[in-house]
Amino acid sequence: MTTPDHDGMAGRADDIYEALLAAHDGLTPPESAALNARLILLLCNALSNPDAALTIIAAARRGVK
């Protein structure tokens, strides 16, 4: 799920990216932060796979610092 060549977007990557931007439209930075936190929690739950969630969290962090 986190390998570099995995593509889970089923050809709808543009739809997802557009929806993410639209969801933040008109929000202040604190409101955007709140939205992101809600989104992350909902996604972690929707995964239904705590091990995968932990792997994804670690993979995301590796790309930052």
Place this chain on the structure above:
Amino acid sequence: MPRYAHKRFTSKPPPELRGEPSPHYPVTIIGAGPVGLAAAIDLALHGIKVVVLDDSDRVSVGSRAICWAKRTLEIFDRLGIGERMVAKGVTWQVGRLFHGNREVYAFDLLPEAGHKMPAFINLQQYYVEEFLVERCADFPDLIDLRWNNKLVNLSQQPDFVTIEVETPEGAYPLRTSWLVACDGARSRTRNLLGLDFTGRVFEERFLIADVEMKADFPSERWFWFEPQFHTGESALLHKQPDGIYRIDLQLGPDADPEEEKKPERVIPRIQAMVGDRPFELDWVSVYTFQCRRLEKFVHDRVIFAGDSAHIVSPFGARGGNGGIQDVDNLAWKLAAVIKGEAAATLLATYDEERIFGADENIRHSARSTNFMTPKSETERVFRRAVLDLAATHVFARRMVNSGRLSAPCSLTNHALQTPPEPGLGALPGALPGQVCPDAPLTAPDGTQTFLLNQLGQHFKLLAIGPIAPPPAIDLPVIKIAPTSFADTEGFAAARLGQNTLYLIRPDQHIAARFTAPTHESITQALRRASGLAPTTASAAA
């Protein structure tokens, strides 16, 4: 309901101050709190003589440890005060969680059937200590309680410990084979040995108060995040016996403890929590807390148990409960070493198993503390998202962390346990290391009983279903179905499986589990659980 009346305890002058020769004591316990008193009773149940020294002459002032979890109640039941505690204690079933003024959700804890002990009770520490002191009186030849006897000096020799004790009537030296330090978070024993904790200190300050409600008030647990009625991060209200409610208010790191304790500061906050119901302030205290432990609990002939060995934040009630589990683990091992049934190396497994337990408690209580005290804007944003989602989403309610109640510690994979036969782990039943689950049983004479009450505090075999241990095994056996005890409600089979034999440790943890037991396999498992090296069956202990 009258307030709790603190009795002053008296003890007659020790032989050392009556001009009599000082006997050599097998065990001296420092501190007559719940942990020290429980240790005294547990050792007495194993026939070991103990002296208990306490630097005061009464039970604890203020409610302090109030929430006693199921496993702790089972241990107290083994020690003889469990039923009394449950009769006096209260439980709350409905919990309400607030964020600011908004109620996020409420929950109802329904009791699980087929256990003697409830999931937890609330009972002030002074009652627990009173019950334990009274229970100690059942062992007049074994337990010597000495009030106003203060440890002031300590030196270790290879085979014993010498201590210096101060009393109002004078000072005296005492020589003991083993010293068990149950003298709390500010342990004098620890200081005398120059030992220190490692771990985290949290900067938060908390105010705790016991409040006597003068009118009906719901028997519920109320917890607030970011309450409107004071500037701190959280507040907690829950019920104790005698119409006393316990209030915990988080004050933040900059609070001035002396200022915050003043009634004119405390009373308006409580009014904001409980509305205009009349109440009276019974006790107030301010504290900061830490999540830390000693690097090891056994220091030659000095052994630490309870808060002297490890301290946690109060969320999840893991301080008092953790300390009683220390005693449960230590007493039978120390008794076996003193009686020569085990080598002193068995005590190393107390370190192994209870450091594991302490780390589990520290991890859980540190997580609760992190949830309750966001350290950055991002942490605050995540917590708010969890609390917002919790109003509608079940998964988010599971993330809300206002304390995770102490659960029994599993010792699976530790040295004393025999790994299960291959494939056994997949069968229904309990695993080596776990506490033997309780179950209601019908005794052969038709009386109703519970499994844990039949186990007692010595090694036992437990046979579920038609399985029988091989002949010539020198261990008491409890047989459940089809003969002897009847599993009337089916809980024993559901929790322990069918046609399975267990070796149960004196602290009621499972040491080994067999589906095809042999004389050899049981003998080796018993040797292993006793801390003895493997040997041939013919030389079995």
